[in-house]
Amino acid sequence: MAVLGLGRSGLATARALRAGGADVVAWDDGAPAREKAEGEGIELRDLSKAKAWEGVALLVTSPGIPHLYPKPHPAIAAARAAGVPVDNDIGLFFRSFATREWDSFDQRPKVVAVTGSNGKSTTSALIHHILAESGRPTQLAGNIGRGVLDIEPARDGEVVVLELSSYQTDLARALTPDVAVFTNLSPDHLDRHGGLGGYFAAKRRLFAEGGPDRAVIGIDEDEGRYLANQLSEGKGDDRVIEVSSGQKLEGAAWSVFARKGFLAEWRRGRQVASVDLRDVKGLPGAHNHQNACAAWAVARSLGLGPRAIEAAMRSYPGLPHRSQRIAERDGVAFVNDSKATNVDSAAKALQAFQKIRWICGGLEKEGGLGPLVPFLGTVVKGYVIGREAAGFARQLPGIETEICTTMARAVERAVEEAKPGETVLLAPAAASFDQYDNFEKRGEDFAAEVRRHLG
Structure with a gap:
């Protein structure tokens, strides 16, 4: 059995297959992941090579690896050329x-x-x-x-x-x-x-x-x-x-x-x-x-x-980074919705609260921010972060915005200006990869900055 991608699910797959008695070969494009797998005794094989498929009965690929669009990963293309079935851990x-x-x-x-x-x-x-x-x-x-x-x-x-x-x-x-x-x-x-x-x-x-x-x-x-x-x-x-x-x-x-x-x-x-x-x-x-x-x-x-x-x-406590209430002081609530990485999820967050100090911005997704405009009525002011903050802010008509670029500056200004009854909301409507490894890191940074300012 071959495993492509050695992150959380890929390593779990390799371990499970070995526990079930399979002979496992594996590959990941990243050297650190390969080193970790090799440390567990998993045999590495460059699966993009045609000869790698001799004796292989199945390829199990991690979900983040493209198998069709925009184009198949070379290892998946090689597996198909060799007549090897492709599946994932869910299957x-x-x-x-x-x-x-x-x-x-x-x-x-x-x-x-x-x-x-x-x-x-x-x-x-x-x-x-x-x-x-x-x-x-x-x-x-x-x-x-x-x-x-x-x-x-x-x-x-x-x-x-x-x-x-x-x-x-x-x-x-x-x-x-x-x-x-x-x-x-x-x-x-x-x-x-x-x-x-x-x-x-x-x-x-x-x-x-x-x-x-x-x-x-x-x-x-x-x-x-x-x-x-x-x-x-x-x-x-x-x-x-x-x-x-x-x-x-x-x-x-x-x-x-x-x-x-x-x-x-x-x-x-x-x-x-x-x-x-x-x-x-x-x-x-x-x-x-x-x-x-x-x-x-x-x-x-x-x-x-x-x-x-x-x-x-x-008694449900909520999930981190999803409408997560992380603090409240002097009548101001602080909510972390860093998982709102697209326009639709950000629009839902904007409808959940009144009088919002909105921290937004990041790596903009395809389609623009137009669908957000009807939901900006609850926004008192926007504090825009990200490398393209100015361009992001220009797509938000009818509300006051401030170009902050960094999370630290955005939280600082929102804390300074927020009044009782308002909510400081992180709902970026954008991916995080221009400044953070993932949306979790972005949410953690927001929470850390809030804690720093609230003491």
């Missing part, structure tokens, strides 16, 4: 998850898989939290937490919750979750998927390849409505649970929606549960209410009761 997981031990279990383990453009991390973590708080054995893995081949063997009645990116669903040869969730869709990773259609097609594979027993579908975009319609056999089909933030859904056999801060569950034309989400601090704003609806739908489909789910939601 291996679904092919190997069930074991003979399951025959003695009282309750078969299940897999919940969550995909979408925005909210999938929060939705996955919230489902995991609800299950854990309810006493159900559960593990969280995939694009969040641990690699899927690094988790423990499933226990009796356990639910494994997977966050899956389009990179992961696009290539996996097996995708067979018991419950699959589609949160929403907005343009992202378009170069990797050859456009919006290819991006949606990668997400759709989670539902089309294995046919989940239950599908939870966010229908606030055309793609979600299309997917729900494709999966449903008609209005009485409760295998599809429709989810929305802002729409009242009464026509579907089973729906969960949030309006004006209230979550409602409807089944077969009548309301069966309702929750006030407005004071749930770990889930601020309409976008998080959509996440709550999706998590609620999953938990209900797994047999949990409304009271247990509501109690767990109220």
Whole structure:
């Protein structure tokens, strides 16, 4: 077996394959990763060479490595030329998850898989939290937490919750979750998927390849409505649970929606549960209410009761860098949403708070900032960071902006000017790579600067 890419998931894959008795060869374009793997006794082989494929039965590639667009990695192209099948760790997981031990279990383990453009991390973590708080054995893995081949063997009645990116669903040869969730869709990773259609097609594979027993579908975009319609056999089909933030859904056999801060569950034309989400601090704003609806739908489909789910939601602490309230002083809240790396997620963050001192900017993504303009009404002032801060600020008409360039300067100025009742919000609407290794580092820098100024 060959493994391409030796980051977190790649190393976990190599270890798992070796534990299963496979002979493993591996490669990574980065020397430090190769040295780490070699230190574990993993044989290195330059997989871009044609002769490297003699005796190899399968290539397992890491999700970040292009396999089709903009062009295949040379090692993947070489594998295909040699007739070697290509898969990823997600495909291996679904092919190997069930074991003979399951025959003695009282309750078969299940897999919940969550995909979408925005909210999938929060939705996955919230489902995991609800299950854990309810006493159900559960593990969280995939694009969040641990690699899927690094988790423990499933226990009796356990639910494994997977966050899956389009990179992961696009290539996996097996995708067979018991419950699959589609949160929403907005343009992202378009170069990797050859456009919006290819991006949606990668997400759709989670539902089309294995046919989940239950599908939870966010229908606030055309793609979600299309997917729900494709999966449903008609209005009485409760295998599809429709989810929305802002729409009242009464026509579907089973729906969960949030309006004006209230979550409602409807089944077969009548309301069966309702929750006030407005004071749930770990889930601020309409976008998080959509996440709550999706998590609620999953938990209900797994047999949990409304009271247990509501109690767990109220104790949910939130995820780092995703609408994370990191401090409050003199009536000013400081919120870290560094994960808002695109226009759509930043727009949702801007709708979650009033009177915002907005720290934004970074490596701008394709398509510009035009779609953000309708949501700037909550912004008191923008503090723009990044190497191209001036160009970023010019695309934000109608609001006062200050070119700060660095996080340190932006936080300093926002702290100086913020008044009681306002929120200092980091929601960059841009990638971090012009100044940081990743969005986590950017969020950590914001939090550190806030702590420095607040003492």
